[in-house]
Amino acid sequence: MTPVLIACSHGTSSLEGRAAIAGVVTRVRQMLPGVQVEEAFVDVQEPEIDAVVAGVPAGAASVVVPLLLSTGFHTRVDIARAVAAAPGPCVATPALGPHDLLAGLLAERLRTAGLGAADAPPGAEAVVLAAAGSSDPAAEVDVAAMADLLAARLGMPVSVGFAAGAGIRIDAAVAAARSAGATRVFAASYVLAPGHFAAVIAGAGADVVTDPLAPDEAVAAVVVERYRASLR
Secondary structure: OOOEEEEEEOOOOOHHHHHHHHHHHHHHHHHOOOOOEEEEEOOOOOOEHHHHHHOOOOOOOEEEEEEOOOOOHHHHHHHHHHHHOOOOOEEEOOOOOOOHHHHHHHHHHHHHOOOOOOOOOOOOEEEEEEEOOOOOHHHHHHHHHHHHHHHHHHOOOEEEEEOOOOOOEHHHHHHHHHHOOOOEEEEEEEOOOOOHHHHHHHOOOOOEEOOOOOOOHHHHHHHHHHHHHHOO
């Protein structure tokens, strides 16, 4: 029997954010015909991840794919706890990021927003990868790796700012870019959906802010890749 795919996101009170995540799950179902795909959450929304994993039929296998961009408390604690208590074979994949498909999506969003304008003098533009943040230092490592992937795509440096948790705040990263000579600062939103963190990024003072990543096709493609890799 094909393992059940449990797409586990954080959860949000934003209706627009909920629709974005649901759009990713819908696309995953379309890309994996014949696979049972269930939605679960670690906070705010229901059903909770523990209940969804526990509800998999006894003896059936399941794969939890975190709809989260970095390793952190929710992957190491909430999802790990649910997997450990599963009634049948169950594994959790890595978080969605860092991933080259996401770097490509971020680069596309930035260029569409005007990055790399022909009339921009050298050093006039700067990019801040704006992430949600976490209390887990592993999240900062993942975001730094994502910034490196994005920098390679863009051919220019990419700094990092966080809305919460450890590390420099987004508004401070924007200010630092301006102090270094940038006259136009782009905040690349490294969050999945509209909600609290997207609002923090939007208010951090950048000249241009890209949209959250979901429900872009690239996000669903990473989910599918993570699921398939777990079956090997």
